[in-house]
Amino acid sequence: MLFLQGVTYAHPNRDVLFSDIQLTVNKHDKIALIGNNGAGKSTLLGILAGKFKPVSGTVGADAQPYYVPQLLGQYNGQTVAEALGIHDKLLALREILDGHLTDMNLELLDDDWGIEERCQEAFAHWQLGGISLSQPMATLSGGQKTKVFLAGIMIHQPGNVLLDEPSNHLDAPARSILYEYIRSTTDTLVVVSHDRTLLNLLNTVCELGKRGITVYGGNYDFYAEQKAIEQEALSSDVKAKEKALRKAKEVEREAMERQQKLDARGKKKQEKAGLPTIVQNAFRNNAEKSTARMKGIHAEKVGGIAQELSHLRSELPSVDKMKIDFDNSSLHKGKILVTATHANFGFGEQPIWAKPLDFQITSGERIAIKGANGSGKTTLIRLILGELQPTNGTIECAEFKSIYIDQDYSLIDNALTVYEQARQFNTGALQEHDIKIRLNRFLFTREYWGKRCGSLSGGEKMRLMLCSLAIATQAPDLIILDEPTNNLDIQNIGILTAAISEYRGTLLVVSHDAHFLRETNVEREILLV
CATH class of the missing domain: 3.40.50.300 (P-loop containing nucleotide triphosphate hydrolases)
Known part of the structure; x- marks a missing residue:
């Protein structure tokens, strides 16, 4: 116990x-x-x-x-x-x-x-x-x-x-x-x-x-x-509170318009009646006090509903706010990107794989690279990216734009601030305020903008990576994810899953997370032995 x-x-x-x-x-x-x-x-x-x-x-x-x-x-x-x-x-x-x-x-x-x-x-x-x-x-x-x-x-x-x-x-x-x-x-x-x-x-x-x-x-x-039931109830509460806020503002506007008409009508009557100035001033002061009191009552009601709505919205899941909105890959679906023929790699005379590799990767596919620890998954990625050359056989690659995202999010420069990192991906000439709007959407508020990337957690680096890709807008033809869910909590795994599910290019994933592979619609695997 x-x-x-x-x-x-x-x-x-x-x-x-x-x-x-x-x-x-x-x-x-x-x-x-x-x-x-x-x-x-x-x-x-x-x-x-x-x-x-x-x-x-x-x-x-x-x-x-x-x-x-x-x-x-x-x-x-x-x-x-x-x-x-x-x-x-x-x-x-x-x-x-x-x-x-x-x-x-x-x-x-x-x-x-x-x-x-x-x-x-x-x-x-x-x-x-x-x-x-x-x-x-x-x-x-x-x-x-x-x-x-x-x-x-x-x-x-x-x-x-x-x-x-x-x-x-x-x-x-x-x-x-x-x-x-x-x-x-x-x-x-x-x-x-x-x-x-x-x-x-x-x-x-x-x-x-x-x-x-x-x-x-x-x-x-x-x-x-x-949690899904709770979130559905919360969303309903948010919608109901939004409706109540709109109604309260409408009632406030109508009440103030009626009061203004009454005040104007009263003033005309007083002028026609020829009341002394001191009496007219007294009536006017009473009317102003009445209007101010009414305005205060409505403002308090509207403010209370707005505060309740703000609290409810803060409880909504963050994943709904984070959309990458990628353009589609420029490559047509089915284009052959990589062809491996009897490929192997070795340090010295001993090859990594007992069975040489024969496979093709075509545009639009979603593929998992699987194998035990030490089976050469990262080596295969480096071969596909052209960083290594096979010692046996061939790996032929077409021209394509790729992004490699490892579990440490090495594409993030730890020496840069959050804003500087986001700005590096600004290929579409966005204005400063547009970049900051996107940072806010990915939960990087003002206090984060000057923070060094090296001080961010794994989940924060992942969100900054997705935000940077959203700022770039042009989708890479190939995204390679190397153990992407390591060091992420369930909320951030959900954010990553939603983002990758929207991507329409080619996906290679190294992962032991069966749920992540299933939820990102991985279709087949390359098994290394």
């Missing part, structure tokens, strides 16, 4: 990230923790793990949780055993086996005589053959580091497990092992993820937002259905 009661967390600069968080995770529960980038999901997981201290509130657990963090670079200075927290225990076991039966060694081992066998079994299960416990973490790939920490679940055998984006960097076989663990385990799980296949294996979704944690009693598909 895990619980948070009245938990508030603030950054070192005292900015409050979230406050008064309530969460109870019962034994054997499998909880998905979701929310937009910046909501504090990873921080909340770190609080449950004891890595961060809240400003106030209570954190509790019936057993120390095992924590798999999203970022693993901080372990590069350690060995695999040190990163897993078992180095001292293994050392004590070897000391005992060598005859050094000391109280300290027995205390460190804690009767865990099967630790080495569990390590071997866990590494074999997670396909980590060839990796030793003494190996430096810095020598491992991102996927291998993640699998090391996932293997730690079998090694430590905890009751409570916290996973932060565990499927990031994992290839399809490793993801299958992860999914099977989540399906079959009786461990208590709290998982932060944007992987919708994984999220559908969890029986409760907890959304962290401005109002704290909202619990949805079902998997991700159930959550998505409920």
Whole structure:
């Protein structure tokens, strides 16, 4: 069991990230923790793990949780055993086996005589053959580091497990092992993820937002259905409030027109009656006060409705505001762009692919490039872009305009400001205010314009990339996406999916995200073995 009661967390600069968080995770529960980038999901997981201290509130657990963090670079200075927290225990076991039966060694081992066998079994299960416990973490790939920490679940055998984006960097076989663990385990799980296949294996979704944690009693598909109902109701509320605002303004205008006519009629009567000036002034003052009072009542009503409408609009999903409006690709559909004939590439004499590549890519197709980690997906992209030449066979490419978008959004220049980056794509001679209107549409308000791109999150860089493409207006003939959903939250994945779905050119995608491939209408795959 895990619980948070009245938990508030603030950054070192005292900015409050979230406050008064309530969460109870019962034994054997499998909880998905979701929310937009910046909501504090990873921080909340770190609080449950004891890595961060809240400003106030209570954190509790019936057993120390095992924590798999999203970022693993901080372990590069350690060995695999040190990163897993078992180095001292293994050392004590070897000391005992060598005859050094000391109280300290027995205390460190804690009767865990099967630790080495569990390590071997866990590494074999997670396909980590060839990796030793003494190996430096810095020598491992991102996927291998993640699998090391996932293997730690079998090694430590905890009751409570916290996973932060565990499927990031994992290839399809490793993801299958992860999914099977989540399906079959009786461990208590709290998982932060944007992987919708994984999220559908969890029986409760907890959304962290401005109002704290909202619990949805079902998997991700159930959550998505409920959110769609909520958004539909919200859209109806917005339309009703817009109608009420128009009506209130119309009533205000009609009332003021009637009052002006009455005032004018009253003034004429007073002049015809020949009333003394002092009496006329008194009547005029009373009329002005009455008009001002009426104006104030209507203004207050209109202002109240406008404020309510503004609040409702702020709750609408951002994806509806972000449209790229690409021109169509200049290439006719079906034009042959790339032809590979018995193509292969090798560093030295050893080729990357056991089976040489034979394929064609034609204009308008949507294709996934698939293969295990290390199968040469990025190499194939570089061959298609002409950055490398095959060492065997041929890859022939027609002339086409392409954009390569990797998971780090390297097309974004970190040294530029947000406005300068957007301006670089201004091929259509847009005025400054037009560029800023488009930046606003992609949620880059005035305070962002002078901000350095290097300080942006992954989701913000993705939105700036889409905004820049929208400013360029002329669609590339080919867009290549390399693991585009890594490091994005679900909201930003939705924004990217909507934008790519509107694109009418040729699409190549490297991704293990089956939902993203399906929702962007990928038609076929090139499999690398």
